Amino acid sequence: MRGLKPLQIGKFSVHYPKPPIVFRQLFAAPVELMGAAAIIYFALPASDHANYFTVLGVFLVSFSVALVSHAPGGLGVLEVVFVTAMPDIPQADVIAALIVFRLLYLLLPFAASLVVVVLFERARLLNRWSARCEGNKPG
Template identity: 60%
Template sequence: MKLKKYLWSIVGLVAVGFSVWLLYKELRGLSIEELGDSLAAIPLRGWLLAVVATLVAYGALAAYDHLALLHLRKHVGWLYITISSFTTYAISHNIGASVLSGSVVRYRAYTSKGLTGAEVGVLVAFCSFTFALGTVMLMGIVLLLVPDLAERFVDVLPIEATAASGIFLLCLVALYVLGSALGLRPLRIGKFEIHYPRMDIVTRQLVIAPIELIAAAAIIYFALPEAGNPGYLIVLGIFLISFSAALLSHAPGGLGVLELVFIMGLSEMEPADVLAALLVFRLLYLIIPFIAALFVVLFFERFQLTKQAE
């Protein structure tokens, strides 16, 4: 029982250790001075665009929760949704095991607004699926436009991906849309039912789901120099692979995993420049939101205690 309780923590720590070891092999010739020079070389325009991209990404994440609540036919104010979503993702992205850690924060936030535990479970599943939908759809589009993307990871990925793979991924998205359009019966798992969202919600998912990923990848793209830059589509494709690998690894903040995949995927660029761009991403997308989220949690819990004491 104890081993099961700490399983994902162990998996995350092992993933971090292995990734850091591989990353060390890739970067052992890199000096702190080179990294500092690469950070200093990022222009003000790049920083400003990266900040805007961060705001867009977190705005899209709030829309995930909003769509889930629409699916549940529950009304919660936009400001509350935005703060709850921001706190959830800022903490879960940094802690790792995002579904589990995100569930805890959402449970505290939304049960205080009248949702049941089961409804919060549906909300968490809906948001996770929306993220997966955006990833599959964007990956399909990227593989259609850049079919040789997988060749950048030929030495580390045991699979091949081509334009045909992209078509297959887009067909999966189309099947989901068709299931909603036809009003297929819900999927039953024991007593639990998963209903297809209404078509108007699915349409919004198809728009909102990719926005967060497009904006998050743009943070890194804007921080990269022009020299050797393969273009936004390549950066987006590598980001989708790296961010998905980071989430699957359950490594806190994807530590080491994100960097390793990007260093290998952007082999034509200076490692110091890639690492500097990833530090900007971590600062804007992970570290600053995480610090802000901790203050939000403290304020919320203090408010709840005061409310109970009255």
């Protein structure tokens, strides 16, 4: 399979991903969406008898509507579509499941990434500081 030529815009060029990377992305994206729907499915009470594939379908529709709406994080849009699409499940249960989803899917990874970035930047700062201190030593 031949790669495409880079897209040139003035001095800026966009290189397309290699086919192996594209195939990995085509595999990872649906798995990620199915995992996100699974969070909501498992957060719903078992007594509500919500089918996983129903939750997946509603999640894909609500996710798409949230993207089209341009609302930051789809906040409110995702919830309205879910509550509307699942009238047999008590609204409080649906909202609680979506809060759990937002916590596990958005906030915990965000908090973990903050820790990683702070530790990385701290290590860079310490390395720069120690290199400066070593450069100031009389030789």
